Amino acid sequence: MDLVFPHTFVPWFRSVAPHIHAHRGKTFVVGLSGELVAAGKLGNFVQDLALMHAMGIKIVLAHGFRPQLEEQLRAKGQTSRFSHGMRITDSVALDCAQEAAGQLRYEIEAAFSQGLPNTPMAGASVSVISGNFVTARPVGIVDGVDFMHTGLVRKIDAMAIRRSIDTGALVMLSPFGFSHTGEAFNLSMEDVATSAAIALQADKLVFVTEVRGILQSIVQYPDKAVELEANQNDPDEEVDQELALADAKRLLAALPNPLQPTDTGFYLQHAVKAAEGGVERVHIIPFKVDGALLMEVFTHDGVGTMIVDEKLESLREASSDDVGGILQLIEPFERDGTLVKRSRTEIERDVNQYTVIEHDGVIFGCAALYPFPEASTAEMAALTISPSVQGQGDGERILKRIEQRARAMGLSSLFVLTTRTMHWFIKRGFAPVDPDWLPEARKRNYKWDRRSQVLVKPLK
DSSP, rough: TTHHHHHHHHHHHHHHHHHHHHHOOOOEEEOHHHHHTTOOOHHHHHHHHHHHTTOOOOOEEEEOOOOHHHHEEEHHTOOOOTTTTTEEEEEHHHHHHHHHHHHHHHHHHHHHHOTTTTSSOOOOOOOEEESOEEEEEEOOETTTEEEEEEEEEEEEEEHHHHHHTTTTTTEEESSSEOOOTTTTEEOOOOOOOOOOOEHHSEEEEEEEESSSSHHHHHOGGGGGGGHHGTTTTTTTTTTTEEEEEEHHHHHHHHHOOOOOOTSHHHHHHHHHHHTTTSEEEEEETTTTSHHHHHHHHSSSSOEEEEEEOSSSEEEOOOGGGGGHHHHHHHHHHHHHHOOOOOHHHHHHHHHHHHHHETTTTTEEEEEEEEEEETEEEEEEEEEEEEGGGGSSHHHHHHHHHHHHHHHHOOOEEEEEEEEEEEHHHTTTTOEOGGGGGGGGGHHHTOOTTTTOEEEEEEEO
């Protein structure tokens, strides 16, 4: 373990660093389903939230209590009633909801108060604030059904919440609201979380749910959603990691009206509403995966489905704002000798020559194009893909973009110099040549002591 652990932990932790920097000071609204608590996973979840809080992320936690409310109703010999996908809350159900919410709030606050030595909560100091941040209105009578004490969010006191989280506190929102006349209404966690995220213009809204996310098969065949939803727990069923808002809206329109939390459209409808309301990223992730929240926020691909107004990953030409990201990406490869060392001054001077792949504000790939028009060729240099995303085709995407740029310049070939990745280039149409083949201007700067292989690819 002493030999292996540093070689795995250190590179991993460094790969997480860009996400830590990107999320510091950002506001996340986290919607927690009551099923997570019922499954006995509250302790680890709270530890993960406390860790994110320690990294400077401002957190608003909206919790649900479906299973806890069901337990209270059963204890009183009552049964739940639903219509139009919403609970009908009579006076007995309202009392049960208040008892369930009070108990759950107590459990969550107690979990945040833990601080035993040698545990993830040791040294953590998270102040949890709750209050009357939510104003509600009644659902009323819909198609002849009186929903009684079931309500919808009328208003979120965003200013009061913002003041609290700016002081370093974590704000907890229960699925209850009060009308202007003082009546209490039972709300859904999803409505509260979505409304809070929109009111705060949060950077992320994360639903921690019973489902893994949106299955790729359902995205492809929405008319078969009912049958395919049975495959939620099938590990062979892939989750669509990223949905553009336009695609999410088309999918939602093609799905049947959701009635249960396990229906594909149930969380998706709230995700679409939040994204349309200005929330930059909305995530649907599974509570059954330990550490799902951390993996979704601090890794490239995450574990669930993310809905964004547009695709996060962009392949584009670099600008001066990208110099720091390029340096951070290529530095480990310069240190181990894979790449020739380039100074910050060199990269700032040549930044317009670079193509980068950016995902959610973090650069994960780059390459530079240096033309030699007198020889009708160009060099592709510093092709680098972050180890955390290698093997996903980003290298090929950058290569194709560089080839397109070279063709647009009217050049007839592209060459590279490499010491360790010769076979990768040969598989993609490059052929080795003698270093004497190089254009005169490049040959003068060829480092003979590195003995770099020169490979050339014709541009047809």
